[in-house]
Amino acid sequence: MSFLRCCMWGLIFLLPASELAAPSPYVFGIFPYVTTSQLIRFHKPLADYFETSLQHPVTLVTAPDFHTFVNRTRKGQYDFIMTAPHLGLLAEKQGYRRVAMSQHTVQGIYITRRDSGIRALDDLRGKVITMAAREAIIFQTAEQQMRQHGLVDGENITIRVARTHNNAMFAPLRGEADVAVTGILLWRKLGHANRDRMREIGRTPPAPGFLLMAHSRVPEEVVKRLRQALLDFAHTPQGEAYFHVTGLRGFQPISDATMQWLAPYIRIYTRQ
Incomplete structure (x- = not known):
């Protein structure tokens, strides 16, 4: 074994155990x-x-x-x-x-553009609603709540699925939906520049x-x-x-x- 290699092995043995592993x-x-x-x-x-x-x-x-x-x-x-x-x-x-x-x-909030004529869940017939992930608990509670109001995807409303609650929240402003359902936590954290352009029309039961x-x-x-x-x-x-x-x-x-x-x-x- 060369002198240099011996020195290298010697240094390794001197290292603290935390640095070795x-x-x-x-x-x-x-x-x-x-x-x-x-x-x-x-x-x-x-x-x-x-x-x-x-x-x-x-x-x-x-x-x-x-x-x-x-x-x-x-x-x-x-x-x-x-x-x-x-x-x-x-x-x-x-x-x-x-x-x-x-x-x-965890609670969903229904939001629409401030200039929209939609005032309540009963106004959603024929409208497009964007929500995140069918597996999400907000999606499930909102879908259940809308069914209680006689609103069924594919029959008298259209539900579109966004990748995240954040993406869903901006769908009305982008002209991609009439209403969005997103997390109330995100809505409260939304800056005034965007929040002032939208308004709440309802909430899901809390989880x-x-x-x-x-x-x-x-x-x-x-x-x-x-x-x-x-x-x-x-x-x-x-x-x-x-x-x-x-x-x-x-x-x-x-x-x-x-x-x-x-x-x-x-x-x-x-x-x-």
Whole structure:
């Protein structure tokens, strides 16, 4: 063995163990309810808090659409997820464990252009409505609500599907729909320049907030540590800033009652 090679091996043995085998980062997947750039801006502080709390690197990722996110979750490509409430229940049935849920409620809001003659849900006959992803809980609650008003896709209304709730929100302004159904959280965060050009005509029933879940391969002690850190997050300066930007309000435990309430909204997956 050459002198140079001996020196190189000697340096390797002198390196700290942490540099010899850096831990693989936890993959934190967030469901794509807005654009990728918005997700990063909204949730990078949370990923940083994960990393600090667990003393372990964390990589923040998403997916191009709901369907891909659900498939990647099912295949176990994420160590942690923050997802729509019903998708959290679906993940639990696939082996994920409960960590926490946001304190805000998921609710759809019907919006139209300010100069539109549409004033209420009963005015939607013959109209085009844009919503995101048929799998989304906002889509399901809105479709159910419209049926209660006698409004059925393909019969007396036309429903068009957008890639995200954010894309759906702007469909009336782009002239692509008469009405959009989007998340009330996004509507509240919309800038005045666009919000002043639209108005609300109705809301869906509220649903539980976002669920944070951990894959079964994540050690239980890590899940417990993260759960406690999330419950404490709102009481930190970083948490106050995060909840102000995202509107999620805080984190709380996930109850059995919450999961039972969500059960009807995963039938779209379990009957396939």
